Amino acid sequence: MISNTTASSVSGSTLSVPDAELYYEVRGTGPLVVLVGAPMDADSFAPLADLLASDHTVLTTDPRGINRSSLRSEGSTPGQRADDLARLIRHVDAGPATAFGSSGGAVTVLALAQAHPDLVSTVIAHEPPLDRLVEDADELLAASERMMADYLAGDVIGAWKQFFALANIQVPDGAIEPMFGGERDPRVVADERFWFEHELRASVTWEPDFGALRDGSVRIVVGIGEESGAQLCERTSIALAAGLGIEPTRFPGDHIGFAEDPEPFAVALRAVLG
Numbered sequence: 125m126i127s128n129t130t131a132s133s134v135s136g137s138t139l140s141v142p143d144a145e146l147y148y149e150v151r152g153t154g155p156l157v158v159l160v161g162a163p164m165d166a167d168s169f170a171p172l173a174d175l176l177a178s179d180h181t182v183l184t185t186d187p188r189g190i191n192r193s194s195l196r197s198e199g200s201t202p203g204q205r206a207d208d209l210a211r212l213i214r215h216v217d218a219g220p221a222t223a224f225g226s227s228g229g230a231v232t233v234l235a236l237a238q239a240h241p242d243l244v245s246t247v248i249a250h251e252p253p254l255d256r257l258v259e260d261a262d263e264l265l266a267a268s269e270r271m272m273a274d275y276l277a278g279d280v281i282g283a284w285k286q287f288f289a290l291a292n293i294q295v296p297d298g299a300i301e302p303m304f305g306g307e308r309d310p311r312v313v314a315d316e317r318f319w320f321e322h323e324l325r326a327s328v329t330w331e332p333d334f335g336a337l338r339d340g341s342v343r344i345v346v347g348i349g350e351e352s353g354a355q356l357c358e359r360t361s362i363a364l365a366a367g368l369g370i371e372p373t374r375f376p377g378d379h380i381g382f383a384e385d386p387e388p389f390a391v392a393l394r395a396v397l398g
Contacts, residue, residue: 133177138192139215142206147192148185148212152177156218157397159184162205162228162327163319164383165191172382180397181218185209187229190319191311191391200323201290202330203230206235213243222397224247226250226382227357228327230347237342246372248396250347251365251379255328257363264290264356270326273341275320280304292355293379334367344368345396349378 134151140142149171151168157180166184173182181352186193188200188208209232213219223244225233230252239246255264267290275283284304288295337344346365353357357379365372373396375381 139212141211143195143197144208145183146185146188146208146212146261148183148216149173149182150181150216151178152182154180155220156181156183156213156216156398158182158209158213158221158223159382160187160205160209160223160225160229160232162187162200162225163190163315163323164227164229164380165315166194167191168380168383171386172304172390172393175386176393181216183218183221185212185234187323189322190315198322199326200237200318201326202231204237204241205229205232209233209236210240210243211266213240217341220241220245222246223250224248224250224393225252226347227253227373227379228323228364231330234332234337234344235330237340237344238336241340241342244342246343246345246397247309247372248345248393251326251352251357251361252364252383254330254332254360254364255273255356256331257367258356258359258378265329268324272320272324275317285380290356292353325355332364332367337365338368344370346370346372347375347396348372349381350376351372351378351381353378355379 131317134149136149139146157176159173159254169184174182177184191193191345201295213221230249233247234249257263271283271286281304284300345362348358348361375392377384382389
């Protein structure tokens with residue numbers, strides 16, 4: 125294990141698990157809150173984590189294969205990522221946790237609630253991309269396969285155009301080329317490729333065990349951005365909430381509202397935390 129404590133009282137360490145080295149950060153004191161994405165890393169949640177750390181112990185992590193979390197074998201399924209989180213929660217020894225996951229991380233925390241209900245009291249699944257839950261699942265998944273194949277064949281711009289179209293996220297004309305073309309940070313490119321090649325498919329095809337989630341001991345909250353409109357992840361989240369027999373909870377912003385404007389998001393999240 126390595127550790128480093130900065131002036132902002134953030135402790136960064138690694139935990140060895142059977143097939144990976146997991147990078148994680150801990151800040152603050154109080155009840156444990158886990159903030160997790162996939163493929164978004166710990167840095168993406170840092171501003172929100174800083175706000176919550178005044179009265180919570182906040183655990184963030186780079187998911188397996190992303191940024192500082194290295195893998196000795198390829199693959200990133202929701203079940204594997206849930207097992208990683210379970211090991212981290214046990215390691216920091218501050219649980220049971222409230223686990224907030226966004227996008228692929230929302231799929232991770234749902235898998236965590238199913239497999240390790242003793243480690244979490246509440247799971248907040250913010251806009252999980254559970255494509256199998258909507259009526260046009262077959263078409264969406266086929267389109268995702270084409271998108272992944274195009275990316276891996278080298279058509280990065282074309283793949284990202286397909287992604288935004290599938291997600292029903294409006295991007296201004298001409299904005300994609302400068303975002304994903306030209307010289308880019310090699311680490312960002314490596315993480316992006318890992319997501320397309322090893323992570324995306326397992327997340328969008330995952331299916332929750334509604335019976336286990338409804339009848340289990342873990343409180344489940346389904347979050348949707350107030351500005352997500354008719355985006356795909358709003359549709360999948362509404363379907364998830366319906367399957368669980370609960371009403372979704374609205375959070376400020378859109379799919380990444382927690383990163384774009386963390387202060388109002390922290391207020392809304394605190395209301396859910398109670």
